[in-house]
Amino acid sequence: MPTGYDSATVWIVIALAGVLTFAIRGSFIYLFGRIDDVPPAVESALEYVPAAVFAALVFPALLAPTGDLAVSVGNEKLIAGALAALAAWYTERVLATILVGMGALWVLRFVV
Amino acid sequence: MPTVSSDLLDGVRAAGPLQLGIAPFGLVAGVAAVEQGLSVTHALGFSSLVFAGASQLAMIELLGADAPLAIVVGTAVVINLRTMMYSASIAPYFRDLTARSKALASYLLTDQAYAVSIARYGRDGETDRFAYYVGAGASLWFVWQVTTVAGALLGSGLPPEWGFDFAAPLVFLALLVPTLKDRASGASCLVGGLVATGVVVAGVPFHLDIIVAAVVGVLAGLGVESLGGDA
DSSP states (O other): OOOSSOHHHHHHHHHHHHHHHHHHHHHHHHHTTTSOSOOHHHHHHHHTHHHHHHHHHHHHHHHOTTSSOOOSTTOHHHHHHHHHHHHHHHHOOHHHHHHHHHHHHHIIIIIO | OOOHHHHHHHHHHHHHHHHHHHHHHHHHHHHHHHHTTOOHHHHHHIIIIIOOHHHHHHHHHHHHTTOOHHHHHHHHHHHHTHHHHHHHHHGGGGTTSOHHHHHHHHHTOOHHHHHHHHHHHHHOSSSOHHHHHHHHHHHHHHHHHHHHHHHHHHHTTSOGGGOGGGHHHHHHHHHHGGGOOSHHHHHHHHHHHHHHHHHHHTTOGGGOHHHHHHHHHHHHHHHHHHTTOOO
16 A cells, blocks of 8 residues: 655654664663663563564464454465465575565465 | 774675575565655665664555554664664673764664674674674675665566565564574564554554554563573
8 A cells, every 4th residue: 555645754754763773773882881781671671572573563464464363274374474484493594484485475376 | 913804804794694684675675665655765765764674664564554653653663672782782892982983883783783793703802893893784784775776676566466565574574583582582472473463453543563562572571581481
């Protein structure tokens, strides 16, 4: 679905996200020396951000690709995603994961 | 005695194998931008000003869904919080740099540049650490810019029935799997993923799924960790 936002608004979003991303990345690189240790509570919370965030980006796209829960063999994205998950597990490579997932989707869509 | 330029080239070389993952990811981010009605310049703007694959891909999808702008930016921040962990971990090696070099180091701080550099720093104290880091980070940056633009130029020509939009969750899947190191991170994944799905299916407005899932998922991970469920 093409966005309804105009070009200038998109640029503002890009600029704002750019500044905030830079601030996050620079946070401790700049602070170091002033605070020598990361607070342990912050450190252990940050440790779980990647798993939670990446799962939040993956699960809905596989379990509910159209916005409705679709846990069945008829859900081609769930099947293709499961096969891609196996590829990710065994190869730990982005390219292999994309190739297996897209390949499986095309086989299910155009061949089966 | 290692020289500055040889350490720089070492960094470029070390990042080489990771480019195989960056290149398709960049293509996907470029294709996604034009599929959501953004221009090639927007795609390049995302890649150069934000320079963070997962968050820029998620932002592009949220813009395509006309999500509120605060949610678009807030989601990007949540996705990029993990780089704060990298910033903390790599900061001791960069403490003597000038403010300008620190700015460059911060700008180039990606999952891949961090992983390559921290592995080397642990092994070898002789390396010019900043040169090595810039070699890895800047070469990753270059491939990212080129491939997102290539994807954006290619994107408008792709037939919709081929479902290239599915490549985005596949990239996230490839990033997700290596984060599953123990029971606690597994709990974060499962709870975060299911909560996000629940939020989407329930039709909660404003595309809050990633922000809510991140909070609940992190709490689940901390909960399992405090139960001593590590292993």
